[in-house]
Amino acid sequence: MNRANQSSVSEFILLGLSRQPQQQQLLFVLFMSMYLATVPGNLLIILAISTDSRLHTPMYFFLSNLSFVDICFSSTTVPKMLTNHLFGSESISFCGCFMQLYFLIVFAYMDNFLLAVMSYDRFVAVCYPLHYTTKMTHQLSALLVAGSWITANLNALLHTLLMARLSFCADNKIHHYFCDVVPLLKLSCSDTHLNDLMILIVAGLLMIPPFICILISYILIACAVLQIPSTKGKWKTFSTCSSHLVVVSFFYGTIIAVYFNPSSSHSAETDTPATVLYTVVTPMLNPFIYSLRNKDLKGALRKLIVRKKLST
Template sequence: MGSENHTIHPDFILLGLSSQPGQQKLLFVIFLVMYTVGLLGNFLIILLILWDAHLHTPMYFFVSQLSLVDVFFTSVTVPKMLANLVSESKTISYAGCLTQMYFFFAFGVTDSFLLASMAYDRYMAIRNPLHYAIMMSRSLCVGFVAGSWIVSHLHSLLHIILMTRLSFCASQEIPHFFCDHQPVLGLSCTDTSFIEMLIFTEGALVVLSPFVFIVTSYALILAMVLRLPSGSGWRKAFSTCGAHLTVVTLFYGTVTGVYFQPTARYSAEKGRVATVMYTTVIPMLNPFIYSLRNDDVKGALRRALCRKVGTQ
């Protein structure tokens, strides 16, 4: 009798951000605008860096990679959320759920490793500016990016293999707008204690190790800046790091609040708010953080616009 209420490969129902039709229409417009702005902004950054030779430096190579990952990261969750906001059916298949979860983990971890690579780049730029171009060679930068992708996908694969070992009870309603592992674990009839422990420990190692590296890099940067003789040197050093520190604070401030807590203490409402921040808001803000506060990017945009006007 009890086995009739258990299934191994169910279709899930994504409850989304709201069940009120009026709110759903408003949310659809808001998130469509945010998603569109994020895509256009990140693609603009990528194209500017590819087009303008002044931006062919290690720092902007990492910025272009971060923009590319942000495009993928936000596209994993937001299109499905938008479709559910205007559709009667809010189901997602078991395979679709695991696929969404896989790429969500992969691109999220790639983001964190790229942020660590950018911190190392800033450290080398301030520590040894005369030999910066030699020490941050093209091969080293490509190696950092390739390593970020490889580690993140291995991490994601491990999580998905663990999730495939679960069976589920009668309820398949996920109180979220995408397949995140915390609410999915909450639906399982399987004992998830071992999986939670492994996800927590391995996830903490993979996600927090870049954060520790970033903090260490900026502690060393701060020590070097404090030894600079002039205030102008301080301003120049902080201007090169300000945008990156803003992105790091936004990213890790929301991620740690959601994922580094037991499933039993997971709050669906707080989880939805935090994940909206780093799946939609932060990818939309990153291009503005890196462009509006950056003279190099603004100069590249002016040159691109002048060339466009000059050809007409």
């Protein structure tokens, strides 16, 4: 990474969510609790799916990947914030900040792609149940996930390199608890029009198509559900998609609120609560949302816990 333009800044100061000591203590406990719920919760989902042969299907393959991404997503931001609080520090190195930015973009877009892939999987399962195994093969599932990882990493590399070409002068205080694109652009003393343009163009190309895919999938699913004669059958079919819909609403609602607005309209007061939702709260809630609404997954989790108790 070329540091020629960043000679004035060797580190950034993360101002966090609050400057009040009492609020900082409360936020530390809250974030620690959410992180300790996120990691074991998502790990349990992954273990339950991997150890139960009945769950070795595309749907649960995508869900286990989503759980892995959620662990990584929270681990990109929360541990650094907790560590800074414990040691009374607010700093993050220049390279550390850009690494955090890179992985944040990777995991955010992986969430985006996986939610779209999962909606397509549900569409095939509901609208073409007899052809599900031939349409959603293991090879196609692996290809979709691999393509998502490659695209997310290339996108993150693009934005990180564009950020690296900017100059950062005297001001190095980030009004956030992690290094995000918008706060960093505000600190730059260079022309950021290219960065702003690429955020809108690339984010639009990579966020809007998956979102449209989700909308179309659920419109077609709704049409298929309405054709089911019995109310019980309609509810049973819709319930298989309800968990995914809840997660989609959380994720896209906050992403649109933070990133699909002009730079002038951004502020720490409005952006920070939204970013907390999609970087911390949503990854924590995903295991509960999916496990509470899924009998097969609940059964696999019970078997895993019982097996663990018996082994001890």
